[in-house]
Amino acid sequence: MRIGHGYDVHQLVAERQLILGGVEVPYSLGLLGHSDADVLLHAICDAILGALGQGDIGKHFPDTDAAYKGISSLKLLRHVVDLAAGQGYTIGNLDSTIIAQRPKLAPYIGEMVDKIAVACAVSASRINVKATTTEELGFEGRGEGISAHAVVLLQRVAED
Numbered sequence: 001m002r003i004g005h006g007y008d009v010h011q012l013v014a015e016r017q018l019i020l021g022g023v024e025v026p027y028s029l030g031l032l033g034h035s036d037a038d039v040l041l042h043a044i045c046d047a048i049l050g051a052l053g054q055g056d057i058g059k060h061f062p063d064t065d066a067a068y069k070g071i072s073s074l075k076l077l078r079h080v081v082d083l084a085a086g087q088g089y090t091i092g093n094l095d096s097t098i099i100a101q102r103p104k105l106a107p108y109i110g111e112m113v114d115k116i117a118v119a120c121a122v123s124a125s126r127i128n129v130k131a132t133t134t135e136e137l138g139f140e141g142r143g144e145g146i147s148a149h150a151v152v153l154l155q156r157v158a159e160d
């Protein structure tokens with residue numbers, strides 16, 4: 001088994017869609033980035049890459065490469081999951097937290113779990129997504145950005 005952790009932050013700006021966990025969340029602001037800026041999926045990609053000892057998302061998908069401009073981060077996640085499968089690993093379980101003062105994310109969490117499970121080719125029972133505010137403290141609390149943490153346990157494909 002191998003464990004990995006990921007963390008990412010993106011700025012909230014006008015005239016961008018808010019995509020979290022592969023789900024378009026209705027909101028007046030969206031996250032700024034070279035890709036779709038899905039901060040949750042980026043943290044998950046980094047957790048998987050970390051568990052594999054394969055660096056980070058910026059190494060695999062440089063933000064200087066036009067191929068990744070506006071790309072759905074679900075595609076990046078599938079690529080990372082394929083990398084893990086190539087090394088004989090699948091997701092044992094994955095836990096994550098989105099830190100956002102607004103909008104209310106609870107209604108969208110189930111859909112995020114389902115999208116992540118499909119991208120990871122595992123049962124949704126192996127995936128957990130949480131959301132928290134910071135009680136209006138810090139950059140997330142002021143609504144300037146959203147951050148996310150993820151931890152993942154990879155297991156050998158044949159293991160229980």
Ligand SMILES: Nc1ccn([C@@H]2O[C@H](COP(=O)(O)O)[C@@H](O)[C@H]2O)c(=O)n1
Binds near residue numbers: 134
């Ligand atoms: N953007 C968010 C943040 C939180 N939630 C849900 O509210 C619960 C309470 O949040 P606290 O920060 O006050 O602990 C949290 O457990 C989430 O279920 C949310 O839906 N969207």
Ligand SMILES: C[C@@]1(CO)OP(=O)(O)OP(=O)(O)OC[C@H]1O
Binds near residue numbers: 059
């Ligand atoms: C995902 C990539 C690649 O398009 O771009 P961003 O959406 O800017 O995301 P970030 O978390 O800053 O880093 C990884 C990037 O290389």
